[in-house]
Amino acid sequence: MSADSSHLRSRPPAVPLFVVVLLAGYSAVLIGIELATSQEYVRHFVTDIDGPVPFHAINTSLSVFLQWSTALLFLLAAAVPVRSHRNRPTVYWLVSQVVFFAWLGCDDRFKFHELLGGRLGIGDHYVLLALAGVEGLLLTFACLRGWIYGAVVQSLLLASVLFAFMLGVDALAPHALPLRLSVEDAAKTCACFFFLRFAWQMLFLRMEQRLADVAEELQSASLTGDGTWLQGRPLAGRRVLLLGEDLRMVLPVARSLGSKGCEIHLGWTSPQSPVRASRHVDTVHELPLPSADSAGWIEPLQRLLQEQHFDLVFPVTESAVHAVQPHRSLLEPLACLSLLDDTVFHRAFDKSAMERLARTAGVTVQDSVVVDSIEQAEQYFASNPGQVVIKPGCSVEGCGFGSKQFVQIVEDPQVALQIVGQLLRSGQGSVLLQEY
Known part of the structure; x- marks a missing residue:
């Protein structure tokens, strides 16, 4: 494939x-x-x-x-x-x-x-x-x-x-x-x-x-089907699927588990990635990349899980977690998934939610204005003409698998307005604006 x-x-x-x-x-x-x-x-x-x-x-x-x-x-x-x-x-x-x-x-x-x-x-x-x-x-x-x-x-x-x-x-x-x-x-x-x-x-x-x-x-154990850690059970021979494209994150995990005798499989890995040549990697699966415009990537992943009987499916990168988490109900019956609690996931991938949580916990954070339309952004820049920090609501949402949206500091209000518009059009539900 x-x-x-x-x-x-x-x-x-x-x-x-x-x-x-x-x-x-x-x-x-x-x-x-x-x-x-x-x-x-x-x-x-x-x-x-x-x-x-x-x-x-x-x-x-x-x-x-x-x-x-x-x-x-x-x-x-x-x-x-x-x-x-x-x-x-x-x-x-x-x-x-x-x-x-x-x-x-x-x-x-x-x-x-x-x-x-x-x-x-x-x-x-x-x-x-x-x-x-x-x-x-x-x-x-x-x-x-x-x-x-x-x-x-x-x-x-x-x-x-x-x-x-x-x-x-x-x-x-x-x-x-x-x-x-x-x-x-x-x-x-x-x-x-x-x-x-x-x-x-x-x-x-x-x-x-x-x-x-x-x-x-810290995690010297293996996983059971319900996703709990059991101390003392050997990792050798366990079949693990690592999903993700970032060499800096995938390679250390592949080395760590591979050195313990795990059978390491990779998915969603770039053809040019050096991690493919690692001695710890047994198999690379050419899976369709997740896309916000199509769900055609889910069925091949389901079929792979049915065929390979993985002991653990581990989305390693932010993009992989963001792709798999919403479809956990379709995938969990087929393999043990290393995923976040749904509440934790939604908060961790939403900067405005994390900001509200921090305020609730008494943590001092910079005041932000959340905008979800270009009109709201225009009103903000009309009253705040100075430097502004533009934060996408989610670093990986709506910008394509393997890519990220980064925080930007902008001086020109017109340029800032263009950036906010691009973020909103790319699928960002909201954008955070802060005074610099």
């Missing part, structure tokens, strides 16, 4: 625009200085040679900072206590990254590769090439073991390409070639930044694994 999932994409976190602009601007300035002066002048910024000029050795200092910060992040990742029979090899690999990037920082600062090349009677770039080869083997090993995946791969590839380019310029370009020095060191600095981002993402992957372990410890 095929599904029209073309609108679903596994979207890794984007590099903030200001970071890209900052790196590009820094590189352009470095290259521009060499164009305006000379290579010998730029050398003061990118080497440790003596010479009293402004920003002496600034590029080296920056790259050393990035490399040592990368080593520190890998050290923190290695220190995260993940409970898994595969954890020890992962820790050894993380420690190898600590050693590698700490050494790179020291080498950049104290020129170890030049000293070692002189002792061995070879070009110092060959020392760096040898280290790069060892690191390449370590990274390849980690990728094959499944420790590097998803958005992390993007950062690693960018860093590797920039680092290889830097080594190529250092090894092959003539020393007197114009712009050689500034281009080489600008590439090095950018590579160091993306290695830092790579380490940051690896740290977060370890933290996600730790959170999954904590959740597993």
